[in-house]
Amino acid sequence: MNTLISIEGVSRRFGDVTALDSVSLDIRQGEFFALLGPSGCGKTTLLRILAGFEEPDAGSVRLDGADLLAVPAHRRPVNLMFQSYALFPHMSVEKNVAYGLEREKLPRQEIRRRVSEVLETVGLAAHARRRPHQLSGGQRQRVALARAIVKRPRLLLLDEPLSALDKKVRAEMQLELKRLQHDVGITFVVVTHDQEEAMSLADRIAVMQGGRVEQIDAPVALYDRPRTPFVADFIGANNLFAGTVSGGGLEVSGLGVLPAPTAGLPEGAQALLAVRPERVRLGQGTLTGTVVDVSFYGGVSHVALSVPGHGGHVLVATQGPARVETGTEIELGWDAADGVVIAADDAAVENGAPV
Amino acid sequence: MTPSPAGRRAAARVATLGPGFAFLTVFLLVPLALVLSYTVFRRGRFGGIVYEPTGENFARLADPLYLDVVLGSVRLAAVTTLLALLLGYPTAYMIARLPGRWKAIALVAVVLPFWTNFLIRTYAWIVLLNSQGPVNSGLEALGLGPVELLYTDGAIVAGLLYAYLPLMILPLYSAIERLDPQLREASANLGARPARTFWSVTLPLSLPGVLTGCVFVFVPSLGNFVIPELLGGGRRIMVGNLIRDQFLKARDWPFGSVLALAVIAVLVLLLFAQAWAGRRAGRNG
Numbered sequence: 245m246n247t248l249i250s251i252e253g254v255s256r257r258f259g260d261v262t263a264l265d266s267v268s269l270d271i272r273q274g275e276f277f278a279l280l281g282p283s284g285c286g287k288t289t290l291l292r293i294l295a296g297f298e299e300p301d302a303g304s305v306r307l308d309g310a311d312l313l314a315v316p317a318h319r320r321p322v323n324l325m326f327q328s329y330a331l332f333p334h335m336s337v338e339k340n341v342a343y344g345l346e347r348e349k350l351p352r353q354e355i356r357r358r359v360s361e362v363l364e365t366v367g368l369a370a371h372a373r374r375r376p377h378q379l380s381g382g383q384r385q386r387v388a389l390a391r392a393i394v395k396r397p398r399l400l401l402l403d404e405p406l407s408a409l410d411k412k413v414r415a416e417m418q419l420e421l422k423r424l425q426h427d428v429g430i431t432f433v434v435v436t437h438d439q440e441e442a443m444s445l446a447d448r449i450a451v452m453q454g455g456r457v458e459q460i461d462a463p464v465a466l467y468d469r470p471r472t473p474f475v476a477d478f479i480g481a482n483n484l485f486a487g488t489v490s491g492g493g494l495e496v497s498g499l500g501v502l503p504a505p506t507a508g509l510p511e512g513a514q515a516l517l518a519v520r521p522e523r524v525r526l527g528q529g530t531l532t533g534t535v536v537d538v539s540f541y542g543g544v545s546h547v548a549l550s551v552p553g554h555g556g557h558v559l560v561a562t563q564g565p566a567r568v569e570t571g572t573e574i575e576l577g578w579d580a581a582d583g584v585v586i587a588a589d590d591a592a593v594e595n596g597a598p599v
Numbered sequence: 600m601t602p603s604p605a606g607r608r609a610a611a612r613v614a615t616l617g618p619g620f621a622f623l624t625v626f627l628l629v630p631l632a633l634v635l636s637y638t639v640f641r642r643g644r645f646g647g648i649v650y651e652p653t654g655e656n657f658a659r660l661a662d663p664l665y666l667d668v669v670l671g672s673v674r675l676a677a678v679t680t681l682l683a684l685l686l687g688y689p690t691a692y693m694i695a696r697l698p699g700r701w702k703a704i705a706l707v708a709v710v711l712p713f714w715t716n717f718l719i720r721t722y723a724w725i726v727l728l729n730s731q732g733p734v735n736s737g738l739e740a741l742g743l744g745p746v747e748l749l750y751t752d753g754a755i756v757a758g759l760l761y762a763y764l765p766l767m768i769l770p771l772y773s774a775i776e777r778l779d780p781q782l783r784e785a786s787a788n789l790g791a792r793p794a795r796t797f798w799s800v801t802l803p804l805s806l807p808g809v810l811t812g813c814v815f816v817f818v819p820s821l822g823n824f825v826i827p828e829l830l831g832g833g834r835r836i837m838v839g840n841l842i843r844d845q846f847l848k849a850r851d852w853p854f855g856s857v858l859a860l861a862v863i864a865v866l867v868l869l870l871f872a873q874a875w876a877g878r879r880a881g882r883n884g
């Protein structure tokens with residue numbers, strides 16, 4: 245796929261807050277891209293730079309190879325769906341949606357046709373004459389979406405589009421967004437702090453933290469092969485052990501040598517081992533722990549164990565009901581190949597092979 | 600018998616609101632009712648009222664002499680209001696977009712003239728505008744003067760404008776300041792140039808402030824009689840002057856009351872229009 249947007253070394257500071265710290269990433273034509281990270285990590289700032297409301301202190305942004313930063317906001321083929329929707333309160337739904345097309349000086353006939361089409365698509369045809377304040381949160385959100393996509397931009401930016409909705413509506417809207425993106429074929433960049441949302445929606449995800457991009461990967465790769473300690477901790481549940489490479493495993497103080505895919509790393513190197521709860525087996529292994537909590541979630545059970553010498557609890561996920569009881573002492577362990585080792589220099593080593 | 604809770608609440612309400620109501624009743628409603636009642640009686644020979652019903656006070660209002668004064672005053676007040684809006688809007692807009700600390704400083708600068716005496720400020724204009732004043736000296740130096748500036752309608756408008764401009768700027772400022780800056784960004788994002796954003800988004804959404812500012816400037820401009828006298832030199836009579844003269848000089852209380860009633864009617868009409876438009880705009884928010 246072709247690169248649509250190419251962001252290189254973009255930095256932005258506000259006083260002594262570094263909102264973006266040398267961010268580089270490429271967004272491909274037609275993909276559903278997610279910016280994922282905790283609140284305050286710079287996601288909105290990056291979107292605002294793409295939309296032209298904010299200028300980077302350093303770095304470049306290119307669209308189809310041409311400098312995008314030189315183009316004023318109102319001429320960019322980029323539309324933004326605001327986190328707060330920013331609907332014009334003094335205009336009806338259809339006027340809001342038509343606003344962008346009127347700026348293109350399109351024939352009235354065509355404007356009317358495209359507005360009613362897009363309102364049909366988002367299921368608001370019956371509400372065309374209403375004002376924003378007469379709509380529910382979910383309906384407003386769809387007006388904001390319709391207003392942005394009706395312009396058929398090269399790039400659609402969505403800032404936490406679903407955060408104001410309750411859980412059930414959110415799940416529905418996620419499906420709708422995905423279907424819509426497929427239908428209209430516009431490149432989507434969605435900002436979210438909800439990893440499940442990013443995982444279920446996006447083709448690729450950039451995980452951000454403190455103004456930096458930690459890792460860019462497809463959801464499955466992000467889950468299976470985190471490359472930084474932050475990603476290992478942020479995406480899904482993980483058991484993390486810090487130690488040094490030693491004798492084909494990772495030596496963790498207080499726990500001994502744990503099974504880990506350390507081939508390719510020099511003896512004595514500092515590294516972090518991440519093991520997913522579903523990879524930990526109960527009943528046999530290198531560690532011994534005491535069961536402190538068992539919870540059953542229908543399909544899976546979560547078991548928390550306290551292991552002497554380890555700070556937090558070790559989490560284990562098993563299929564079906566767990567056959568252990570709180571208070572019992574039990575062995576646990578995993579295959580070396582099931583762990584992911586993240587070297588202290590942040591380069592990941594997975595399944596024993598250097599990347 | 601102990602009073603019921605509702606009774607006690609009512610008593611508390613009377614205790615808190617009572618003094619205010621009493622004050623308004625004695626010093627506003629009663630005089631207003633008196634003035635209104637004067638309109639239908641004959642004038643006394645040396646002022647006061649003769650209680651014989653008559654309609655001729657209202658008939659005199661249609662006299663071109665007085666009608667001209669009323670319409671002329673409305674025109675001057677309207678011109679003043681329009682100029683205040685044209686000058687005040689950009690000022691309010693700039694202040695609303697200043698960084699936080701500068702906003703406060705600019706707002707203080709706007710209300711600063713209110714802290715000096717109204718008459719002194721108006722006399723300053725006489726000094727400025729008279730035939731030997733600095734403005735005319737400047738014009739003369741440029742070979743353009745002297746021009747008669749003082750004792751013209753222009754001088755009255757300048758004085759009214761100077762006196763009431765802050766009353767335009769403040770409500771405009773608060774209306775513009777309240778606007779969500781993201782609405783402007785959304786407009787740009789949808790392809791609107793800055794000028795289009797102003798006409799289609801900023802201005803319509805600040806309309807309640809525009810209306811409030813216009814009423815705040817128009818109302819005192821219409822009723823003012825000091826500025827027309829000092830800066831208009833008595834050549835231009837405004838309704839305010841006329842009303843005062845009817846009561847204090849001509850001693851024609853009934854006709855003075857009719858004129859006062861006419862002004863009040865215009866103002867009430869304006870306030871209704873403003874409330875109506877404000878509610879319409881408010882429903883948008």
Ligand SMILES: Nc1ncnc2c1ncn2[C@@H]1O[C@H](COP(=O)(O)OP(=O)(O)O)[C@@H](O)[C@H]1O
Nearest residue numbers: 258261262263282283284285286287288289290
């Ligand atoms: N206009 C601004 N002025 C000052 N600080 C800002 C501004 N915009 C963003 N920031 C700061 O930059 C950081 C990143 O903000 P933002 O991009 O909004 O994060 P996110 O959208 O990921 O929550 C935050 O610490 C925020 O406080």
Ligand SMILES: [Mg+2]
Nearest residue numbers: 287288327403
């Ligand atoms: Mg944000």
